Amino acid sequence: MPERAICTDHILLIGFMGSGKTSVSRRLSSMTGLSLIDVDQRIEALQHRKIPAIFAQEGEQGFRRIETHTLEGIRYEGRSIVSCGGGIVCNPANRPILKALGTVVYLQVPVEEAVGRITHPETRPMLSGPRPVEEIYNERLPVYREVADITINTSGLSVQRVATLCRRELDKRGLL
Ligand code: S3P
Numbered sequence: 001m002p003e004r005a006i007c008t009d010h011i012l013l014i015g016f017m018g019s020g021k022t023s024v025s026r027r028l029s030s031m032t033g034l035s036l037i038d039v040d041q042r043i044e045a046l047q048h049r050k051i052p053a054i055f056a057q058e059g060e061q062g063f064r065r066i067e068t069h070t071l072e073g074i075r076y077e078g079r080s081i082v083s084c085g086g087g088i089v090c091n092p093a094n095r096p097i098l099k100a101l102g103t104v105v106y107l108q109v110p111v112e113e114a115v116g117r118i119t120h121p122e123t124r125p126m127l128s129g130p131r132p133v134e135e136i137y138n139e140r141l142p143v144y145r146e147v148a149d150i151t152i153n154t155s156g157l158s159v160q161r162v163a164t165l166c167r168r169e170l171d172k173r174g175l176l
Pocket of ligand 1: 015016017021022040051084085086087088123125126
């Protein structure tokens with residue numbers, strides 16, 4: 001059987017919940033013509049369950065296992081804009097996987113602004129867990145920075161502006 005081709009030049013968006021990954025990735029996809037992969041949507045489609053149901057039935061650890069498996073599968077897809085869930089950096093095993101998949105773009109946002117942007121908190125189980133959101137944010141911040149190839153400060157910016165900044169940075173590096 002022929003080997004399946006592996007993609008190492010995806011563009012992956014990471015960042016805290018509410019950082020705009022979903023909207024910016026959609027915009028970037030239409031700006032660049034690259035296809036779009038939303039890891040959370042893919043998890044829900046493969047699992048035939050919504051994310052809150054996965055958390056309720058398997059706990060966070062169970063969700064993280066599924067997330068890693070789904071992320072790994074993306075290497076067999078054609079070059080895409082990949083929108084990752086905010087906790088993709090939690091499992092240390094995901095960090096080299098992200099790096100091997102392509103260029104990682106971190107959408108940075110202050111925690112208060114991120115929380116203010118979240119319109120459906122009931123769809124984010126991490127926001128109704130026992131840990132304060134600031135604690136989760138502070139724990140993840142250095143990891144987002146470590147994994148990122150490109151960091152975009154999104155504070156106060158529109159989706160269109162952030163997508164334009166992403167495209168500019170990718171362009172500068174000859175990645176588009
Ligand atoms: C999570 C973020 C969510 C989703 C899941 C866990 C997290 O994605 O993957 O609820 O741990 O931060 P968004 O960042 O798109 O909300």
